Amino acid sequence: MAVVAWGRFFARAWLCRRAWQGCSRQYRAAFCAELKQPLAIEKVDHRPVCPHEVRVNVHFCGVNFADILVCRGQYQEEPHLPFTPGMEFSGIVLETGTDVSTVKEGDRVIGVCGFNGMAEECITDQKSLWKIPEGVALREAAVLPISYGTAVLALEHRARTQPGETVLVTAAAGATGLAMIDVATNVLQAKVIAAAGNEQKCKLAMQRGAQSSVNYSQGSLKEAVRKLVGSGGVNVVIDTVGGDVFLEALRSLAWEGRIVVVGFAGGTIASVPANVLLLKSISATGMSWGQYKNKNFSLFSSILSSVLRYCQQGRIQPYIGAEFKLEEVNDAFLHVTRRKSTGKVLLSLK
Numbered sequence: 108m109a110v111v112a113w114g115r116f117f118a119r120a121w122l123c124r125r126a127w128q129g130c131s132r133q134y135r136a137a138f139c140a141e142l143k144q145p146l147a148i149e150k151v152d153h154r155p156v157c158p159h160e161v162r163v164n165v166h167f168c169g170v171n172f173a174d175i176l177v178c179r180g181q182y183q184e185e186p187h188l189p190f191t192p193g194m195e196f197s198g199i200v201l202e203t204g205t206d207v208s209t210v211k212e213g214d215r216v217i218g219v220c221g222f223n224g225m226a227e228e229c230i231t232d233q234k235s236l237w238k239i240p241e242g243v244a245l246r247e248a249a250v251l252p253i254s255y256g257t258a259v260l261a262l263e264h265r266a267r268t269q270p271g272e273t274v275l276v277t278a279a280a281g282a283t284g285l286a287m288i289d290v291a292t293n294v295l296q297a298k299v300i301a302a303a304g305n306e307q308k309c310k311l312a313m314q315r316g317a318q319s320s321v322n323y324s325q326g327s328l329k330e331a332v333r334k335l336v337g338s339g340g341v342n343v344v345i346d347t348v349g350g351d352v353f354l355e356a357l358r359s360l361a362w363e364g365r366i367v368v369v370g371f372a373g374g375t376i377a378s379v380p381a382n383v384l385l386l387k388s389i390s391a392t393g394m395s396w397g398q399y400k401n402k403n404f405s406l407f408s409s410i411l412s413s414v415l416r417y418c419q420q421g422r423i424q425p426y427i428g429a430e431f432k433l434e435e436v437n438d439a440f441l442h443v444t445r446r447k448s449t450g451k452v453l454l455s456l457k
């Protein structure tokens with residue numbers, strides 16, 4: 108068994124070496140060398156691409172809440188130190204391995220890579236790349252993989268949102284929140300109540316398509332929702348905050364309502380009171396977008412193809428709230444953790 112495994116390793120290493128062109132060049136990347144410490148920008152030597160791999164010239168990389176959790180050691184996956192964070196990017200294909208058939212040099216692509224995105228170049232498996240259609244800019248495309256992938260999966264596949272239903276979205280002016288509003292309103296023809304932590308965020312959520320808004324820093328979310336929709340409640344809740352916001356949102360649901368647990372940005376994981384589920388026949392469900400890549404790749408891939416198409420058709424309009432240079436990555440992280448960000452925060456690598 109061990110002999111077979113080593114044989115495979117050496118064969119793979121040999122193929123990688125053969126595919127290596129131009130080993131002297133270097134590129135810059137953000138590095139997490141120690142958890143909970145600022146990232147460093149360092150120069151990295153090229154490595155060869157393996158037969159199934161693609162080298163991408165990264166133009167934009169999304170800064171996600173999850174990247175910050177990874178660098179604090181608070182994420183479900185814990186990469187070995189040092190590592191380069193960055194789970195999604197857009198860019199142009201520089202080089203392909205000998206077995207790559209899905210993309211070619213010069214293609215514009217989005218990528219979902221787990222880690223490694225916050226660098227001028229990223230090597231990834233061909234299965235992690237999707238071609239960007241004409242008319243979609245690299246900048247807008249970089250917003251799609253995580254926020255819009257999550258939005259379609261949560262609203263369509265987990266909550267089964269129907270046209271005309273009312274969806275309550277928490278942290279509605281965040282990256283995930285604005286994508287939820289966009290997809291719920293413009294793809295699924297649902298009505299959105301946006302819940303956010305200050306008036307400016309509520310205003311932005313309304314400008315981006317929500318029908319009404321609630322500032323949950325000013326009192327009870329449940330009471331405010333009741334004033335908007337009456338005692339009937341909302342059909343769907345998409346929650347990225349957790350804690351008391353989750354519990355109040357859960358209690359705002361209508362008969363046969365559905366709540367989707369997407370995140371815990373507030374830092375507290377609430378327990379679900381089973382009696383509330385029973386009384387109104389409510390379904391509480393969760394989702395982890397990244398895991399669908401391994402567990403159900405065909406759904407994952409078809410959702411990414413759909414969001415690229417929606418973007419090309421002008422049905423969705425990704426919102427970028429701030430853009431930082433690679434060397435400003437720590438400022439970008441602070442912008443998010445201090446709750447100042449709206450929509451997607453991007454790193455520009457060019």
Ligand SMILES: NC(=O)c1ccc[n+]([C@@H]2O[C@H](COP(=O)([O-])OP(=O)(O)OC[C@H]3O[C@@H](n4cnc5c(N)ncnc54)[C@H](OP(=O)(O)O)[C@@H]3O)[C@@H](O)[C@H]2O)c1
Pocket residue numbers: 171172173253254257278279280281282283284302303304305308347348368369370371372373374394395396397443444445446447448449450
């Ligand atoms: N399950 C999945 O597959 C999946 C996919 C994407 C994201 N997520 C999760 O969803 C959450 C939101 O992600 P995102 O990328 O949309 O983040 P984001 O754009 O930074 O939005 C996070 C928002 O959460 C709210 N918030 C409430 N309490 C907070 C606190 N103590 N610290 C910071 N923010 C707080 C803030 O909005 P207000 O000021 O309006 O409250 C903040 O703007 C994260 O937990 C992320 O890990 C999960």
